Amino acid sequence: MARLQILELPEGSGDDRPPFVLVIDEWDIDSLDVSNMLNDYWDAFGQKIGARGVLFVDRTIDIPANDTTTYLQQAAEETGATIGEAVRAVTARHLAEERTDIARDRDRLASHKAALLDALGMDRTRDWDDIGNAAVGLRKQRDEQGEAIERVRRLHQPVEHRGQTICWACSDYDFAGRTTDSAPVAYEQCGTLRALDVQQGQT
Ligand SMILES: [Zn+2]
Incomplete structure (x- = not known):
């Protein structure tokens, strides 16, 4: 099952919201016979939803911002506490904040998904697999139309x-x-x- 993540980029003075990259990983490329077409399609969608780019891979991408290991080690070193204590302290301190972050990410992802579904003319109940299949279908349709036009031009x-x-x-x-x-x-x-x-x- 493909995963969608948002990788936030450093915000510039001209940005009215944090710039981000849409990361699609763990995509089962073998299940699609036209995988080479997908990059273009997701690039176009990335642009449509305001992403600076789309990272599209078949393996797992760990986004450092989502990994707290280094942060916890630093916290433990600074306070002289054990990692376990640091974990508990940090967890307590940031639990509410993390809940807010998660809710915000979830809302953002939901709005990106809604934008994709609207662009595809699909209803809001469809899932990411439906979106992927629709993207492949549209691309195939476009290529077939292009080939038909080429046949007419040759004639x-x-x-x-x-x-x-x-x-x-x-x-x-x-x-x-x-x-x-x-x-x-x-x-x-x-x-x-x-x-x-x-x-x-x-x-
Ligand atoms: Zn003619």
Whole structure:
């Protein structure tokens, strides 16, 4: 089961909230046949939810801020107490604070998840696996659309015909006879390619 963590970054003077990295670890990449596509997708989502980046790995990532071992050792050294005493002291002192932190992290994660679900047009009851599957599905769909467009472009390829560049498909060009079966259509006049260019924002 993949885990999502927030790695907070040092806050700069221009930040209106602490910058963070979205960390997705323990992702079972083998269960997905298109793992190489996921990085791009999560990068885009990371941007959407305001993360500075997305760390996406199949192994476990321990975030130092979540590890209190060093802190406890320091506390014990400073007070001359045993680690056990330091643990109890620190625990007592920071229990309420940690509860607040946990609640805040949970709220933040919940709002990130809600933002992802909204962006995907899914209802709020879905879980992280649903989000991952939807991401894979969208990416697959996008690639299939891209391939379909490429097939159309190959069909409407430019052909040199009597000193003019014409569209192969629109002119019904016959390669063997070097003739067109219908009136030659100039390549730049190909309505299909023009429509594709408009759709892809290449006017
Ligand atoms: Zn054409």
